[in-house]
Amino acid sequence: MYDLVVKNVKIDKKGTVDIGIKEGVIKRIGKVNEPGSREIEGMNLLALPPYVESHLHLDTALTNGRPYRNQSGELFEGIQVWNQYREQYLTHEDVIKRALEVIEIMSSQGVLYMRSMVDISDPSFTALKALLEVKEKVASFIDLQLIAFPQNGLVSSTEGEQQLKRAIELGVDGISAVPHLEATREKGFKSLELCFQLALQYDQFVHIFCDEIDDSQSRFLEVVTSLAMESSLNERVSVSHVNAMAYYEEAYVRKIIGQIKASNINVVTAPLINCAMQGRFDSWPKGRGITRVKELHESGVNVAVAHDDFLSPFYPLGTGSLLAAGHMLVHLAHMTGAEDFDAVIKMLTSNAAKVLGVNQYGIAEGNEANFILIRAKNAQDLIRRQPVAEFVFSKGRIIAETPPQKTKWSAMDLVDGMPVQNK
Ligand SMILES: [Zn+2]
Known part of the structure; x- marks a missing residue:
């Protein structure tokens, strides 16, 4: 039975x-x-x-408009608004309430695995402690992973390294670095080395915010692939965004795709937020605001699509639908060919499950x-x-x-000659 x-x-x-x-x-x-x-x-x-969300921010979600709306819509103003929100409104209860609301919205749509970034620049770890509690609360129906994310840099801020170590002690699943936001290229390299060293030492996933900038000189991706191979962390390593790749010379793109493939790391793209944020400083013609998803996919790299920001200072939209992210991706990445749709569905299911290291998916x-x-x-x-x-x-x-929505259309009698099957 x-x-x-x-x-x-x-x-x-x-x-x-x-x-x-x-x-x-x-x-x-x-x-x-x-x-x-x-x-x-x-x-x-x-x-x-089920859908797998491989890059989300539960700590910033649903805060859009407080303390004020991002007037320019740009990333750096978003960071300022978020820093003010954190000082004025962020409490344990506030984080729990918003996170549970997002989990309700997304699990109702079929997301049962979720990886959330958590900003750890706050010395009291308000968001992280609340999200660790949320992880326990929802464990009976959704697998939630938490990645410690140093919004203000690991090496450029004096507290970065200490904060990351404390976050690991508190019980995160993985750690991050934001090399392109460090003050110098050398500090960017150091932040990656530190992140990999701690990941090895404490058995953590690595999920780098990598080259999220429209700058062909931003080349931290090659360092990540190299460290992933040297450390043997390989498929436990993911990079999000890699927007600079859209600006690299073709010869260098070929080289770097080969390295990504050899290192077996995952690439996570977030088309909703990427196309809203990137390309802002380009003169026309502007880029499409997304990394080279089609070439990566065709080369056999594991690419996942994520929703990312959700009604936050960084993105004033979002419904929690991974299909909406996939819909945006097929446009931006020119993936409207006959075989592409199946590939994109995999990017928000089985490919994303590989990013999270889900067993038995x-x-x-x-x-x-x-x-x-x-x-x-x-x-x-x-x-x-x-x-x-x-x-x-x-x-x-x-x-x-969710019962299907049904519209009752009553205008058929107003249309002269409407075929019977439409009545
Ligand atoms: Zn993000």
């Missing part, structure tokens, strides 16, 4: 199957004849593994029963319409249901 049987769902391009679940684990995919304590009619919906017998049911014909249809998942299953339980 199963705990739950989900009848008649589509998986991949195969036919319709049933999913039998027991003790939170998928026991059978195929025809299920045994009954379940509970049975759900899957209505031929598409079953997909995907809909398969023996795996945890984490999946969503969604109304879509295929990947192209998913990205075009961005439907919300109708059911979200986490560890064998339904955690969210």
Whole structure:
């Protein structure tokens, strides 16, 4: 007897199957004849593994407009607004309330794995301590990873290194550096060396904010690939943004893509925030505000798409939808070819799961029963319409249901000669 049987769902391009679940684990995919304590009619919906958010900021999310709105929309003003918010409003309760709201919004849409950056420049670690508590609170249905992120630099600020070590002691999953924001190139290199050394020592993921600047001279990516190989941290290393790559000479792009591939590191792109922030200082023609996703993907690099900022001083929009990020990506990266849509869906599911190092990801017998049911014909249809998942299953339980929206259109009688099938 199963705990739950989900009848008649589509998986991949195969036919319709049933999913039998027991003790939170998928026991059978195929025809299920045994009954379940509970049975759900899957209505031929598409079953997909859950979305994986590989770069988000739960500490800054939903703060947009306080203490004031970012007037220029630029990154540096965003950092100023955030520093003021932190001084005036940031409390333990405030962080918990906003983080839980974001988790509700995103898990309702089918995000069941999440990696959040946490700014650790605050000496009292208000946001980090609150988010460590949130991680525990939501652990029964969502895997939340926390990455310590030194917004003010690791080496240029006197407290940077100490703060990072304390964050590791408090219990983060990974650490970061922002080499292009350090005062000098040498300090940028030192920040990376320090980050890798601590990651090795304390068994941490590395997730670098790398070359998030429209400057062809910003070349920290090559240092990251080199350190990833020397340290053997390889696939435990990710770089976000790498916007400078859009400005590199072609010969250097070829070299660096080879190094990324050899080092096996992951690249995370955040098309929503990247295209809003980048290209601002270019004269026309302006860049597209995104790294070279298509070339990276075609070279076999593991690329993930992330939502990133959500109603924060850095980005006044965001719905928590990874499909919206994917929709933006297919435009910016020129990925509207027939095979591209499947690739982009992987970037917000299985590729992103590799970034987080998720074990047993995907809909398969023996795996945890984490999946969503969604109304879509295929990947192209998913990205075009961005439907919300109708059911979200986490560890064998339904955690969210969203009935499809239905519009009653009553103007057909007003149209002379409207074909009968449209009535
Ligand atoms: Zn970010």
